[in-house]
Amino acid sequence: MIREDAHRCVRRGLAAGIAGVVLAVAAQAQAPAGRFGGPGQAPDGFVVLGTASGPNSEAARAQPANALVAGGQVWLVDAGDGAVAQLAKAGLRLAAARGVFLSHLHFDHTGGMFAVLGLRMQLEQRGRFVVYGPAGTQALVDGLLAAAAPAMRAGYGIPGQGWSADIEIVELGDGDSVTLEGFTVTARANTHFSPPEGDSGEAQSQSLSYRFDLADRSIVYTGDTGPSEALVDLAQGADLLVSEMIDVDAVLAAMGLAGGRGQAPGAAPTGFAWHMHAHHMTPVQVGELAQRAGVGRLVITHYAPAPSSNGPPQAWIDAIAASFDGPVELATDLGRY
DSSP states (O other): OOOTTTTOOOBOOSOOOHHHHHHHHHHHHTOOOOTTSBTTBOOSEEEEEEOOOSSSOOSSSOOSEEEEEETTEEEEEEEOTTHHHHHHHTTOOGGGEEEEEOSOOOHHHHTTHHHHHHHHHHTTOOSOEEEEESTTHHHHHHHHHHHHHHHHHHTTSOTTOOOOOOEEEEEOOTTOEEEETTEEEEEEEOSTTOOOTTOOSOOSSOOEEEEEEESSOEEEEOOSOSSOHHHHHHTTTOSEEEEEEEOHHHHHHHTTOTTOTTSOTTOOOOHHHHHHHHHSOOHHHHHHHHHHHTOSOEEEEEEESOOOTTSSHHHHHHHHHTTOOSOEEEOOTTEEO
16 A cells, blocks of 8 residues: 555645636636536546547547546546547536546657646646656656746736646556545556566566546556556456557558568567557457456457448457457447446
């Protein structure tokens, strides 16, 4: 168990100016009613804000981001590009967000963080806001706050008034857990950065999967990962598993890398082809994970390639169902589960 004050960096600046407070209150008062019944209110659940698989952007799907709604609290789970806009589309206000859980530090999962932090400052939002993530999260937030410093000093151009950041950072490692209001979060390191077979060295970076144990349900989010025994253990008996998935052969074929371009026939894939095979899960592997963990329901996100109107989604579902006998579906942007 890791205490919530471990590895924490608290950054505080100038107090809010009267004009800033008035603007913040006005912005919140004018926020449209959420589709879940009130301004920024929603029943407990897991909202998939973006289902695209990075790094390329897509016209119809947002970058990887999610929102866990628990007991009236909103927690972002990854924050890819466009996360704040997707929150608004889901009927949730940024002001309601208590913090962020980052699975790993690839840009497609963190590209929206500058907007999350910057808009909190501009709206003069106060209250505890915590960024949880793997080693390196401190450096990430430090860099974003440094980039925001000119705007913080300028504020709204009112003499003596500026904006301030009030951000806490907690770096988590394999097996760490955090107890929050009404639920517990457990992190496990997965295999997204695993070294090649035969390499005795440790992975240079870490990717985390998260388990959210609420009062009445348990939700596991894989983040980016390859097959992982730690993830099987983490997901045991979960009510809902939200998993990444890549049709690796289709992606490599689209890139002209099917079979490992430039390699001898039958040779093991190298370079990017090796990364795709080792660090992501195919439909078959996702089904095997869900079955071994005995989860109640499986929802697929971060899937690639982008499906077309007559594309492979049913083939993916069939491949998963070959090993998993529970309900499974492909997530849609803004889908609530």
